[in-house]
Amino acid sequence: MVNVQQDKLLNDIANDRTHGSTDLALLALDGISKAANATDTVLLAVFQQRMQSLIRSLQSSRPSMVALNNLLERVRLPISQFNSRDLKAYRKLIIDHCAEAKSFAREAQSQAVIEMVNQIKPGDVIMTHSISSTIKKVLSRLSKTRVHIIVTESRPGDEGKVLAAYLVALGMRPTYITEAQINLWMPRANKVVVGADALLEDGSIINKCGTSLMAMSARYHGVPVYVCAESFKQTNSNAYELEQMDPGELKLNVAGVKVSNWYFERVAPDLITKWIH
Numbered sequence: 001m002v003n004v005q006q007d008k009l010l011n012d013i014a015n016d017r018t019h020g021s022t023d024l025a026l027l028a029l030d031g032i033s034k035a036a037n038a039t040d041t042v043l044l045a046v047f048q049q050r051m052q053s054l055i056r057s058l059q060s061s062r063p064s065m066v067a068l069n070n071l072l073e074r075v076r077l078p079i080s081q082f083n084s085r086d087l088k089a090y091r092k093l094i095i096d097h098c099a100e101a102k103s104f105a106r107e108a109q110s111q112a113v114i115e116m117v118n119q120i121k122p123g124d125v126i127m128t129h130s131i132s133s134t135i136k137k138v139l140s141r142l143s144k145t146r147v148h149i150i151v152t153e154s155r156p157g158d159e160g161k162v163l164a165a166y167l168v169a170l171g172m173r174p175t176y177i178t179e180a181q182i183n184l185w186m187p188r189a190n191k192v193v194v195g196a197d198a199l200l201e202d203g204s205i206i207n208k209c210g211t212s213l214m215a216m217s218a219r220y221h222g223v224p225v226y227v228c229a230e231s232f233k234q235t236n237s238n239a240y241e242l243e244q245m246d247p248g249e250l251k252l253n254v255a256g257v258k259v260s261n262w263y264f265e266r267v268a269p270d271l272i273t274k275w276i277h
Contacts, residue, residue: 014061017157020132021065033098063241064264066198074101108230116228122146130208131159132195143170156249183217196229203269215271224273
């Protein structure tokens with residue numbers, strides 16, 4: 001049963017199309033903590049192998065999401081240095097470090113949200129792309145202010161529909177557009193605000209495909225681009241791996257056509273005005 005639950009956790013994280021990287025990392029930490037509690041072995045060595053394997057598998061399940069790797073490393077590293085023979089102590093160590101990592105993530109997110117809200121003024125028109133728990137919290141704080149949000153569809157996952165519904169539930173009246181309309185609507189915006197799944201050493205970011213097009217349009221029209229992303233999404237490397245998803249998501253059932261469905265892309269640092277964290 002434990003292995004079935006762990007397989008489900010891995011599958012849920014790997015195939016999730018609606019949550020941002022911070023939310024997925026928090027879900028993974030919850031899953032690790034539950035797995036530690038649910039172990040059915042009395043052998044410490046077996047337990048250690050299972051938990052290390054689960055964490056490493058989760059870390060590699062979404063290669064474009066640095067947050068997942070970095071937050072889980074806050075658990076994996078200290079438990080890998082455990083040198084006692086006490087299984088209960090090992091279990092407690094895992095659960096405690098999962099709780100610490102979640103607390104760290106939430107504090108970092110709260111700080112980024114506050115800093116981003118401070119950059120926004122009444123009357124601002126903000127364009128955003130895809131969905132991010134951090135950006136959702138920013139927009140929630142702005143729901144009682146006089147700002148207008150332009151939301152992109154964000155195919156193929158259509159996260160924009162989820163975000164638009166979320167904003168309406170907050171009492172806001174967003175504008176919903178396809179990515180093809182980004183350049184048409186950009187002159188009406190005075191800020192672009194997006195999240196990020198990774199921040200590379202050279203200042204570039206990894207985010208949902210379409211972000212570069214939005215940033216290039218913003219640069220052409222003189223609109224500043226703000227990336228609101230927590231510090232734990234930063235990496236000291238410029239290496240990255242982009243995720244390519246099932247071509248069937250694009251629903252083109254025509255024989256002989258090669259369908260491309262890359263989910264993430266790199267956005268060059270010269271297209272980014274400021275990283276807010």
